[in-house]
Amino acid sequence: MAETDHSRRTDSGHNIAGATPMKFISDLSFRIRALFQRQAAETDLDDELRSHLEHEVDKRVRAGAPSDAAIRDARAAFGGVERIKEETRESRGLNFIENLAQDIRYGLRMMVKTPSFTAVAVLTLALGIGANTAVFSLVNGVVLRPLPLPEPDRMVAMTGGEYTKGPFSFIRAQSRTMDVAAYADEAEFNWTGIDRPLRIAGASVSANYFSALGVAPEVGRTFQQGEDQPGADRVVILSHALWDHRFGRATNVIGNRILLEGVSREIIGVMPAGFRFPSTKAELWVPLHLDPKDIGDYWYSSYMPVIARLRPGTTIGQAQAELAALRKPMLAQFPYPLPADSWQKASLTSLQERIVGDEREKLLILLGAVGLLLLIACANVANLLLVRAATRQKEVAVRTALGAGRWRIMRQLITESVMLSVLGGTIGMGVAIYGLPALKSLLPADTPRLADVTVDGRVLLFVALLMVATGIVFGAAPAFGASKVDLTNSLKAGGQRGVAGGNHRLSKSLVVGEVAISVVLVIGAGLLVKSLWLLSNVDPGFRCETILTARITPDETFCEVAGRCQMFYSDLLGRIRALPGVTEVAAVNELPLGGGGEVLPVDIEAHPTRPGAHNHLLLEKLVTTDYLSTMGIPILKGRGLNELDTSAHSQWVVLVSKSTAELFWPGIDPVGQRIKVKFQDQWRTVVGVVGDVRESTMAVPLESYLEGVIYVAYGQQAVQGSGTEAPPAEMTLVMRTSQENSQIGAELTGIVAGVSHDVPVTHVEPLQGRIVESVAGPRSTALLFSFFSALALALGAVGIYGVISYSVEQRTREIGIRMALGARPGTIMRLIVGQGAKLAVGGVLVGVVSALALTRLMAGLLYGVGATDSLTFFGVELLLFLVAIAASYIPARRAMRVDPMTALRTE
């Protein structure tokens, strides 16, 4: 019975593969032969049908009909030849491919025959699809592509606060669900003992870092368990790049020792090229120094990101539960208790999400913007097609009369649209691929995963789908309209442009839609630009003009000899101060606008901590005495720091920032109040209040977990500190020069070498650059968004122009009559421009309503301006309106010049 079932089904002509394999193969070979012998098959079919007709005529003649009547009747009885041929071809099973080939050939002829139409449509689509290709490549590389690690979906990162070494070690030892690893962000190392000291970016990582990531070395080995403990940690792993350009890829490099930060380390391995965790800059990896005896560092000050690989068989939910359960025992380990709510919000997220971070939102918003841009492009091309449909009515009518079905005609028209979009898309994609490096360079250099942004299979697939979808989207409506023809009217000689009215309504709706989308995009751009402007004009709290900065980085061990660092810096600053062209010079542990500085847990006298909290967290800026005056940070109350504060046995003093003073001593004089660092014994007296400085970024004055900023004299710390309280060796010089673009930087290396050998000088750059860098992210977003919005606006204007000029062309006769009846050119002008204005008003209204809903999505990218900022909205409304009027003005002028006599004679 199964066999019969098959036969039944094959019988109805739909299921071919359901037959036996043999049949299937013969069927396929038939189809293939048919495809290649298409011309022969076509002639054969023609002959066959003609033969049928001849026999029919013969029959009628035999029955006594005159031959001409016989021919006529036979033809009538036969029906539509085209349709029969069509259906026969269909049953031969090659119709689809053949039709497609035919449609494409025909489409190509049409494209060539109307070059200006083709050019405009293709360019518009190239713009839209190109922009989408480019932005999708970014989204794909940064957000979508899995991390280049084995089982990347098992990698997680801890959120809700970084961990110091103590709690990290505790969790690593206790966790059963995860292999927990940590790395210190953005470390740099001095490599000395070679001809010129080098400063190499690298990372301090826990011993199990590489095994948790699941990455094997190219040469040698990675760290073993225990190599992050004191005494066992004198090892280093090189990056492929460093191995390449410093050692010429010699494999015998393993076992060599290099001097990093004054510590001789044995090279034990080389990582493969392309391995770039935690950052693309990392050129070497050393083990973390996990020393519980260094209480401040181990428990309180060395905050690090923590990542983990889920152990086989465990879920992120189980790991999360375990992490929560470990929190209390972990807090119990601290020598000085932390607030009871510490790490309460600790949680796990995928490592990819952690790395991508805020880029996702930004990139998706950009993708949304280019998506809208493509919609505008589609609307424009659809409008062009509508206009052309009117001129092609006759052609469509002829084809319909010859028996082509409506679906067949629509398919032809949509094939043409898809061809346009494929052509435009290919050009756009080419430009996008070519321009991708330029686009990447527009993004801030610290954008995560930029190196992963390439054109891969997924991008190509996306573009291919986009091209087809685009072609169908803009082609469907015009094709639907054009395939519906009124045969009698269209075929009449000089037939009226019958369907224009209906299509014109569609055109107008398309233009209203375009204007609306432009409004949304331009408002978005306006909000971003306004944010950027506000952000760039934020007072950073210091004067950055003519200040040159440089990072001076003696080895970590340099300051262990008491007083050595103070000597080094006072000697160095003295030499620089003596240079012509330098007006002031000072040093600071970390510059503002980077969030840098020492994070200190402190007690504040007579000031209780928050309930449950055991100390306040402040950001400590260690500065030489001239720092405030060099930077132009004002002293608001009390005094600044002076030489006396750095001498031995002087009173321990501290300055606080204005908002710190307001937070802790509202309405009280802060001068004379006292602060104590948690694990030191000395109280420090507040002697002055200074202006607020943007420490974190231009948008964020201070990270939210910090309560304030204090300034401590570097000299004082250096003189009186000892052991664990040794001052930091690395400082940044700030030099106020007498002119912009000072050449001091070039001399600096020599001067530093004159004071002490083996001290690298790096990051010699104007302070202004730091401000620019701080707004690099918002600037690139604003720039790209504005660029896409400008394109959208231009396309919108072209859309309005197109529809109005077409309508002027249509109304030439009417305008002629009006003028003949005495209408003045001004009236005509108002008539036409008014038409454009009406479209604009409609579009602006729809656009503003949509923008009110959509700009909320970008609230996270805005600074100092609401998502519904009325000034921006009003400005954009006005702009769009003016653009609409300008776009209708050109066709309106043409209308004004209509000669009534000529106009009345047309058609």
Added chain:
Amino acid sequence: MANRNIELPQGTLDLLILRTLAAGPQHGWAISERVQEISSDVLRIQQGSLYPALHRLERRGWVKPRWGTSENNRRAKFYELTRSGRRQLELEKSLWRKLTTAVAQILDTI
């Protein structure tokens, strides 16, 4: 005689063509004439379905085309039943009989 033609039920066209060709090779026009004649003008095959059907049967390998000369001395494309076409005809015939018997039973019983 109004309404003397009845629509061919789905799937019967192939059966009729195969049966007509069982008597010997025939060209398209003659097939439709023959069916009309034998069915006393009740069944009439439209050209719009005849040629697609012939080409479909050819694709299945049930008929084989060959150009020849017709009784009118005109060039015509003759279709000849192949061996598998003959088998298919037997199958279709038995299925058709089963179907009509079953339908007749139902009509008579209920």
